[in-house]
Amino acid sequence: MTTSTQLIHLYKGELSVVVSTRGNVPAIVYWGSYLGESQLSDAMFLRPVLGGGIDFDAPLAIIPQHHDGWLGIPGLEGFRTDAGAMFAHLQISTTEKSNTAATFVLADKHAGLEARLHLQIDASEVLEVSATLRNTAKTAYNLQALRIALPIAASANELLTFGGRWAMEFGEHRTPWRDSTISLTNLRGRTSHEKCPLVFAGTNGFGEQHGEVWGCHLGWSGNFEIIADGVTEHHKHLLASERLVAGEIILQHGESYTAPTIYAVHSSNGLSKASQQFHRFARSLTQHRKISRPVILNTWEAVYFNHDFDTLSKLADAAARIGVERFVLDDGWFTGRRNDKSGLGDWTVDKTIWPDGLGKLIQHVSNLGLEFGIWFEPEMVNLDSELFRKHPDWALHDVNYELITGRNQLVLDMSREDVREYLFASISNLLDTHDIAYIKWDHNRDLVSAGAHAQTLGTYELLDRLKRKHPLVQFESCASGGGRIDFGILPYVDRFWTSDSNDPLDRAFIARGAKRLMPPELLGSHIASRTNHITKRSHSLAFRASTAIFGWLGIELNLLTATDDELVRLSDVIARYKILRPLLHYGNSFTEDHSDTNILVHGVSGADNQQTIVSVTRTNSGNSNHIDSIRISNLEPGSSYTLKPIYFGEPAFAPHRELPQWLTKQSFVLTGSQLQQIGFICPPLLPSSSFIVMIEKVVS
Numbered sequence: 174m175t176t177s178t179q180l181i182h183l184y185k186g187e188l189s190v191v192v193s194t195r196g197n198v199p200a201i202v203y204w205g206s207y208l209g210e211s212q213l214s215d216a217m218f219l220r221p222v223l224g225g226g227i228d229f230d231a232p233l234a235i236i237p238q239h240h241d242g243w244l245g246i247p248g249l250e251g252f253r254t255d256a257g258a259m260f261a262h263l264q265i266s267t268t269e270k271s272n273t274a275a276t277f278v279l280a281d282k283h284a285g286l287e288a289r290l291h292l293q294i295d296a297s298e299v300l301e302v303s304a305t306l307r308n309t310a311k312t313a314y315n316l317q318a319l320r321i322a323l324p325i326a327a328s329a330n331e332l333l334t335f336g337g338r339w340a341m342e343f344g345e346h347r348t349p350w351r352d353s354t355i356s357l358t359n360l361r362g363r364t365s366h367e368k369c370p371l372v373f374a375g376t377n378g379f380g381e382q383h384g385e386v387w388g389c390h391l392g393w394s395g396n397f398e399i400i401a402d403g404v405t406e407h408h409k410h411l412l413a414s415e416r417l418v419a420g421e422i423i424l425q426h427g428e429s430y431t432a433p434t435i436y437a438v439h440s441s442n443g444l445s446k447a448s449q450q451f452h453r454f455a456r457s458l459t460q461h462r463k464i465s466r467p468v469i470l471n472t473w474e475a476v477y478f479n480h481d482f483d484t485l486s487k488l489a490d491a492a493a494r495i496g497v498e499r500f501v502l503d504d505g506w507f508t509g510r511r512n513d514k515s516g517l518g519d520w521t522v523d524k525t526i527w528p529d530g531l532g533k534l535i536q537h538v539s540n541l542g543l544e545f546g547i548w549f550e551p552e553m554v555n556l557d558s559e560l561f562r563k564h565p566d567w568a569l570h571d572v573n574y575e576l577i578t579g580r581n582q583l584v585l586d587m588s589r590e591d592v593r594e595y596l597f598a599s600i601s602n603l604l605d606t607h608d609i610a611y612i613k614w615d616h617n618r619d620l621v622s623a624g625a626h627a628q629t630l631g632t633y634e635l636l637d638r639l640k641r642k643h644p645l646v647q648f649e650s651c652a653s654g655g656g657r658i659d660f661g662i663l664p665y666v667d668r669f670w671t672s673d674s675n676d677p678l679d680r681a682f683i684a685r686g687a688k689r690l691m692p693p694e695l696l697g698s699h700i701a702s703r704t705n706h707i708t709k710r711s712h713s714l715a716f717r718a719s720t721a722i723f724g725w726l727g728i729e730l731n732l733l734t735a736t737d738d739e740l741v742r743l744s745d746v747i748a749r750y751k752i753l754r755p756l757l758h759y760g761n762s763f764t765e766d767h768s769d770t771n772i773l774v775h776g777v778s779g780a781d782n783q784q785t786i787v788s789v790t791r792t793n794s795g796n797s798n799h800i801d802s803i804r805i806s807n808l809e810p811g812s813s814y815t816l817k818p819i820y821f822g823e824p825a826f827a828p829h830r831e832l833p834q835w836l837t838k839q840s841f842v843l844t845g846s847q848l849q850q851i852g853f854i855c856p857p858l859l860p861s862s863s864f865i866v867m868i869e870k871v872v873s
Contacts, residue, residue: 180213185273185294188439192275192292193218193232197264198241199277199290200232201324204300204387206441233408235290236279236304237322238262245405246412249288249306250317261286285310297453300437308424316422319432320400320414325374325387327409332401333444335369335686340674340707342366342655343686350374350409355401358416362395362584362620362628364657370397371690372411373444380766382443382806389413390451390690392660393433394632395625421624436660444689445763445806452692452762455660460640460667464647466694466758467498467544468747469727471613474675474706476731478505478512480526484733486537491732493541495740496747500538501546501613506531509558514581517553518560520599535607546611546647547603551596552632553582553617560595567592569620569628579618587631597638604643613670616652629661636665649697655683658691668697668725675701675729676708677720678861681773681790684724685764693777694758698724700743702731712861714739715822718746719788719863723757723775726750746821756784763807771795771860778807785868786819791858798827802852805868808845813871816841816853818864825862832856842871 181192184207191203191213202218220230231242236249240262252259261284269276274293280286289305302321308314330351337344348355359368370391376384389411391397396416403409413435422430436454440447455461470492476484480502489500508523510516516523522530531547538545554561554568556578561568568583570576576583585592603609614636620628636648650657651670658669669691672683680698687696698721704711721727726747732740750757760777767774771794776787789803808814816835818824826832833854835841843853848868858864 179215181268181270181275182208182213183270183273183275183292183294184208185296186298187441188294188298188300190292190294190300191218192235194265194268196232196241198232198234198236198238198279199265199275200234201322204324204437205326205385205439231406233322233324233406233410235292235302235322236263236288236320237412243406245402245408246320246400247318248320248322248412249286252315252317253310253312254315255312263288280309282309285312286314295454295457297457298438298450299454300439302435302437303432305429305431306424307429308426311426313426314424315420316424316430317417317419318414319430320398320412321432321435323387323389323411323413323435323437325409325411326385327407328376328385329374329387329409330377331375331379333373333375335371335689336367337683339366339653339656340672341679341683342672343369343683343689345682345686350401350403353403355403357397357399359397360416360418362625363616363652364394364397364659364661365619366654366656369686369690370399370413370659372399372401373447373689374401374409374411375444380443381445381764382766384443386440386444386447388438388440388447388451390436390660391415391433392436392663393629394657394659394661395629397433415626417626418624421626433661448689449761449763451690455663455692455695458664460664461695463759464667466668466725466754468496468750469499469501469546469697469699469725470497470732471501471503471699471727471729473503474701474729474731475733476505478510480505482527482534485534487733488731489534489538489541489543491735491740492728493543495728495732495744496751497543497728499544499546499611501548501611502531502534503548503613504550504615506547515555515557517550517555517582518558518585520549520551520596520603522603531607535609539608544610545608546613547609548613548615549600550615550617551600551635552585552587554585555582577621579621582618584618584620584628586628587635588627589631593631593635593638596635600639601642604646609646611647611649613649613651614666616657618653633662633665636662640665655687658687660690667695669695671696671698671724674705674707675699675717676705676710677712677717678710678792679708680720681792684720685773685775688762688764688775693724693762696724697727698722699727699729700746701729713822713825714742714746715820715825716862718821719865720790722746722750722753723777723788725758742822749819749821753786756786760784761807765804765806767803768801769795772800774803776805782807782809783870783872785814787866787868788863789855789858789866790863791860794860798829798857800855800858803855804850804852805848808848808868809870810844810846810849812845813842814845814848814868815871816843817867817869819867820865824856824864825859827857827859829857
């Protein structure tokens with residue numbers, strides 16, 4: 174590959190990224206399918222200079238700057254108290270490059286600023302872009318924003334964004350994107366339920382298996398902003414950054430600020446392929462490779478705060494009998510914690526509930542062959558706690574204003590070393606003195622009236638320190654459910670709690686959105702009681718199980734009140750899940766398009782394409798009980814496949830005289846091409862039900 178001296182071509186697999194250094198500023202001028210070995214020329218990317226504007230075509234730099242002629246939202250905003258450096262002009266001073274990475278050092282000696290930009294295409298074909306800004310002047314620099322710009326092709330006329338609320342996260346929202354600017358801003362101090370730092374842009378009508386798609390995720394667990402600008406200078410682009418509040422980042426001489434990393438993917442074949450690239454990246458992190466992911470029983474919806482040894486030991490007995498592998502004691506075990514109004518921060522075992530400590534219960538659980546896990550909410554404190562009475566200054570707050578509580582609690586200031594040291598000692602003490610394999614790390618309220626940068630970094634630092642001291646302990650990120658699911662916290666945790674709602678109908682939509690970013694095995698997915706505790710809807714065990722197996726399976730119901738039939742069926746679900754677990758956890762997750770919006774189709778294909786498991790869910794009644802054929806895209810056209818249904822109970826078929834003929838046959842074989850082009854006939858399904866099919870390759 175030969176290029177102009179002003180062009181740098183980065184490539185890996187099916188991805189190419191071309192960076193121009195024209196004007197001595199780095200600008201991505203192409204991000205898309207692999208360009209091959211042909212020569213690249215500047216002339217391919219130079220637009221004409223139009224009348225009525227500045228006398229050159231301003232570049233869309235990776236850090237857009239007004240001094241480059243860019244008249245849109247700038248990449249760098251900040252100032253000094255003497256009004257200096259308001260419009261810096263960072264230009265390239267050094268460049269390092271390879272086939273997959275490029276590093277640029279940019280400087281403006283007049284503004285006293287230096288930036289380091291790093292672009293890398295990793296083995297997952299994910300483009301990572303990171304930036305660090307350093308103050309080289311003697312006076313302080315007040316940083317307001319450091320944004321990274323990614324160009325999007327003009328053909329991308331739709332945006333897919335994600336958001337919702339507590340217990341209904343990751344809703345998918347499609348928006349036309351033509352001559353408009355759309356902003357996603359989060360100021361809640363955590364990743365949030367309301368907005369997710371993930372955006373896909375695509376060609377008209379892009380779907381699961383068709384259309385060109387560009388995806389951008391900001392790997393950060395605090396405030397953020399993603400701007401989709403379809404207006405400025407006819408350069409469609411995304412701007413992504415941490416959302417800083419006034420005065421949050423003031424750089425003294427020699428100090429630096431590192432922006433959250435941007436993770437970007439491209440697909441010529443729809444959303445599923447783009448998501449699979451994110452999944453491969455997540456799985457590439459050491460702790461997310463082929464590790465043990467035991468079936469969990471979480472005690473929360475079984476007992477809430479009502480802890481006692483007799484009940485919990487019997488619950489563990491019942492869990493062991495049905496095949497559960499890990500018993501997790503949720504909220505309510507520590508000093509003074511009888512409800513959500515007290516106790517947070519006092520991380521010692523409550524002697525009134527556990528006079529002999531937790532050792533007796535943990536030993537009982539261990540004797541059953543189960544691992545033991547426990548709940549913490551380290552970043553929070555109740556006003557009614559010994560910690561707050563002793564250290565009221567540890568609460569995150571503005572000293573000039575009243576404290577604002579949420580869920581009867583305050584947030585600890587994680588930027589303080591003494592706070593982190595206290596939490597490290599408290600958590601480590603419990604881990605050092607008990608056989609604990611797992612921590613559910615919760616975060617049950619938004620931040621208010623405070624910046625989140627140091628808070629987020631403090632949490633990362635504490636988690637990292639705990640992981641290094643206790644490398645065998647697995648950590649789950651929970652934030653009132655799915656309020657903190659992102660690549661920023663990903664290196665420090667092993668599992669995410671996807672949502673506080675275990676309602677399988679809601680979970681079908683929540684999981685679809687969450688799996689746009691995270692692979693299914695990292696997403697906690699539990700079978701709860703027949704009548705859901707949040708939505709109050711009732712669903713069959715078959716539907717609850719069919720939804721929950723497509724994740725990291727858990728049980729969250731009171732087994733002591735379950736019927737014998739329910740326990741037998743739960744045992745069967747868990748046993749079959751364990752057989753399917755290697756496929757479900759290490760295969761390629763995908764979603765299929767369907768003509769009926771009431772039908773959701775998704776599945777997992779094994780890495781060797783020998784097995785594919787497919788779920789068809791009817792969410793609501795449609796205009797017909799007939800369901801259009803289910804087509805599966807990722808099979809080998811010339812190979813043959815058998816189809817077999819998997820039932821977790823009585824099938825929820827709608828009224829019918831006959832079922833599809835293939836269901837009545839001992840063996841039914843179709844070619845990959847037939848399944849791609851025609852598909853298989855689905856039986857009529859009742860609303861709120863699923864039908865699961867195992868597709869296996871016929872070996873000659």
